[in-house]
Amino acid sequence: MAERVHKQKTSSDRTAEVADESGATTEQGDKLRAELDDLLDEIDDVLEANAEDFVKSYIQKGGE
Amino acid sequence: MAIPKVCGIETEYGILVRGGESNPVAASSVLINAYVNDRSRRVDWDFEDESPGVDARGFSYEDALAPEVESHLVNAVLTNGARYYVDHAHPEISTPECSDALQALVYDRSAEEIVRLSMALAAPLLPEGAELLLHKNNSDGKGNSYGCHENFLVARETPFGRLVSEITPHFVTRQIFCGAGKVGCEAPGYSSHEVPFQISQRADFFEEEVGLETTLKRPIVNTRDEPHCDPQKYRRLHVIVGDANMSEGATLLKLGTTSIVLSMIEDSFIGSDLALAHPVPAIRQVSHDPTLRRTLLMQSGARMSALDIQWQLLERATRYAAERGLESVGEEVGRLVLGLWEEVLQGLSGDRSSVADIVDWVAKERLLDAYSRRHDIAPGDARLRAIDLQYHDMRPGRGLAAKVGLRTFVSSDEVEHGVDHAPHTTRAYFRGECLRRWPDDIVAANWDSMVFDVGRDPLRRVPMMEPLRGTKAHVGALLEASTSISDLVERLGA
Numbered sequence: 001m002a003e004r005v006h007k008q009k010t011s012s013d014r015t016a017e018v019a020d021e022s023g024a025t026t027e028q029g030d031k032l033r034a035e036l037d038d039l040l041d042e043i044d045d046v047l048e049a050n051a052e053d054f055v056k057s058y059i060q061k062g063g064e
Numbered sequence: 065m066a067i068p069k070v071c072g073i074e075t076e077y078g079i080l081v082r083g084g085e086s087n088p089v090a091a092s093s094v095l096i097n098a099y100v101n102d103r104s105r106r107v108d109w110d111f112e113d114e115s116p117g118v119d120a121r122g123f124s125y126e127d128a129l130a131p132e133v134e135s136h137l138v139n140a141v142l143t144n145g146a147r148y149y150v151d152h153a154h155p156e157i158s159t160p161e162c163s164d165a166l167q168a169l170v171y172d173r174s175a176e177e178i179v180r181l182s183m184a185l186a187a188p189l190l191p192e193g194a195e196l197l198l199h200k201n202n203s204d205g206k207g208n209s210y211g212c213h214e215n216f217l218v219a220r221e222t223p224f225g226r227l228v229s230e231i232t233p234h235f236v237t238r239q240i241f242c243g244a245g246k247v248g249c250e251a252p253g254y255s256s257h258e259v260p261f262q263i264s265q266r267a268d269f270f271e272e273e274v275g276l277e278t279t280l281k282r283p284i285v286n287t288r289d290e291p292h293c294d295p296q297k298y299r300r301l302h303v304i305v306g307d308a309n310m311s312e313g314a315t316l317l318k319l320g321t322t323s324i325v326l327s328m329i330e331d332s333f334i335g336s337d338l339a340l341a342h343p344v345p346a347i348r349q350v351s352h353d354p355t356l357r358r359t360l361l362m363q364s365g366a367r368m369s370a371l372d373i374q375w376q377l378l379e380r381a382t383r384y385a386a387e388r389g390l391e392s393v394g395e396e397v398g399r400l401v402l403g404l405w406e407e408v409l410q411g412l413s414g415d416r417s418s419v420a421d422i423v424d425w426v427a428k429e430r431l432l433d434a435y436s437r438r439h440d441i442a443p444g445d446a447r448l449r450a451i452d453l454q455y456h457d458m459r460p461g462r463g464l465a466a467k468v469g470l471r472t473f474v475s476s477d478e479v480e481h482g483v484d485h486a487p488h489t490t491r492a493y494f495r496g497e498c499l500r501r502w503p504d505d506i507v508a509a510n511w512d513s514m515v516f517d518v519g520r521d522p523l524r525r526v527p528m529m530e531p532l533r534g535t536k537a538h539v540g541a542l543l544e545a546s547t548s549i550s551d552l553v554e555r556l557g558a
Contacts, residue, residue, distance in 0.1 A: 029415060029417045029418050031469065032417060032420050032421060032430075032468075032469050033417070035467075035468065035469035036430060036431065036434055036468065036469075037434075039431070039464070039467045039468060040434055040435060040438055042467075043435065043451075043464070046454070046461070046462055046464070046467075047447070047450060047451065047454060048450050048454065051445075051446040051447040051449070051450035052446040054446075054450055054453070055205070055446045055449045055450050055453070056446075057080070057082075058078075058080060058204050058205065058206075058453055059204055059206060059208070060078050060079075060080075060088070060153070060154070060203075060204040060208045060210060061088055061152060061153035061154070061208060061210075062152070062208045062209055062210060062279055063076045063151060063152045063153065063154045063156075063209070063210030063211055063279070064076065064151075064152070064209075064210060064211040064213070064278035064279050064282075064304065
């Protein structure tokens with residue numbers, strides 16, 4: 001699997017290679033896109049009701 | 065010869081009390097005490113051998129670090145071998161020592177479960193109407209950062225200067241697959257208008273190439289020399305440059321690729337030609353460029369993108385695996401990491417959405433973009449910052465990371481088992497099992513020793529200076545046969 005990594009590949013070669021193998025990639029992409037759509041449908045129920053206040057009140061002390 | 069890459073992760077969680085007085089130190093104590101009091105008799109951490117002021121470059125620096133010494137507030141050791149404590153103003157969990165990256169991923173996920181259990185147990189203890197919010201993130205968006213640190217066992221004989229120069233290109237560029245993503249910018253001199261979204265939570269906070277600090281002037285390579293094991297043979301490389309990940313694949317890659325690169329450094333396999341001319345500006349430059357197109361100036365005078373550097377590291381790692389094997393990181397886990405490393409670089413080089421189930425910042429960016437399109441909102445809208453925060457929300461049902469389809473690499477059974485049980489393959493097994501079996505007879509524990517009350521003076525300290533001794537294979541039968549702590553100590557010949 002890792003043998004497919006050739007030395008001195010250019011960015012455009014890699015892009016072409018990905019496009020060639022796009023069968024699995026597209027299937028995975030479709031699945032993720034469907035999940036994203038589902039999430040967008042429900043996200044407003046899950047999100048903080050008052051985003052502005054919540055973001056303003058989110059203050060942490062530095063750590064480590 | 066590369067030594068086994070024993071590793072672990074320490075995560076400081078963001079904490080907020082809503083609807084009550086928000087004192088983060090008190091809130092962290094309530095959270096952790098609720099868990100520890102419910103779970104077992106409390107065993108405290110032992111500070112005997114802690115010396116965070118010792119520098120790997122060979123000098124000691126105790127005075128300057130006074131504010132860094134831990135607060136001693138709540139500090140417990142758990143039966144899974146982990147440490148759970150209040151550090152500054154955050155609850156923090158250090159996973160037990162793990163023998164490979166995949167095992168460390170299990171314990172990082174178990175730590176998340178421990179936090180969720182703690183939230184449920186602490187809820188009834190809060191004032192009426194108050195709610196504890198925990199976030200596995202690294203910044204509040206207002207210039208305050210807290211860490212997710214990794215630790216790796218490395219050979220003392222590897223010259224530290226070479227280790228620093230050869231690991232730095234990886235630390236600057238690995239964020240392209242293990243960055244957690246952030247709305248806005250906190251680096252001095254930049255505005256969120258210029259950088260509406262960036263790859264890493266943490267990159268804005270790094271100001272030095274190498275140093276001892278963790279809270280100010282944070283360095284890309286931290287030099288804390290506190291091995292918690294035999295200092296003649298080992299270092300513990302304390303890595304402060306990473307983001308806390310929600311994606312299992314990202315955590316696996318973060319630990320796995322770093323373990324392999326460190327092994328290559330120990331075996332003098334990697335070379336110095338990937339050295340960057342200016343690592344500190346480079347780490348921000350990479351983070352601020354989600355197009356991944358910008359190039360970095362190398363010491364050689366050449367220019368390479370972060371992707372180019374990672375392809376080079378992968379190519380060398382692949383050759384290293386073929387020529388030397390991956391025993392130091394676990395053969396099977398090493399192969400899994402190499403395959404995922406290639407997959408993620410392919411995805412980032414081409415159809416980026418194909419790795420949205422592995423790369424946190426890609427998953428977060430897609431969500432932000434899709435939400436912006438649907439509601440027609442512009443950069444700078446508070447809802448985008450709220451989505452960013454809520455991606456890391458630990459509340460069941462509310463955390464967005466759990467809803468974006470991230471790929472899983474460990475089973476829920478493994479994660480649940482890891483909440484109470486230590487890994488079998490490191491000294492954490494001895495620590496955790498002793499605690500599980502004889503909690504009332506353990507006075508204190510830390511990474512490299514335990515103190516037992518054997519029923520008569522004096523207390524007995526059992527040193528554990530080898531991270532790969534005290535495993536189930538090594539002491540399992542002994543623990544099984546021992547009827548009491550004093551019996552165990554006798555059998556150990558301590």
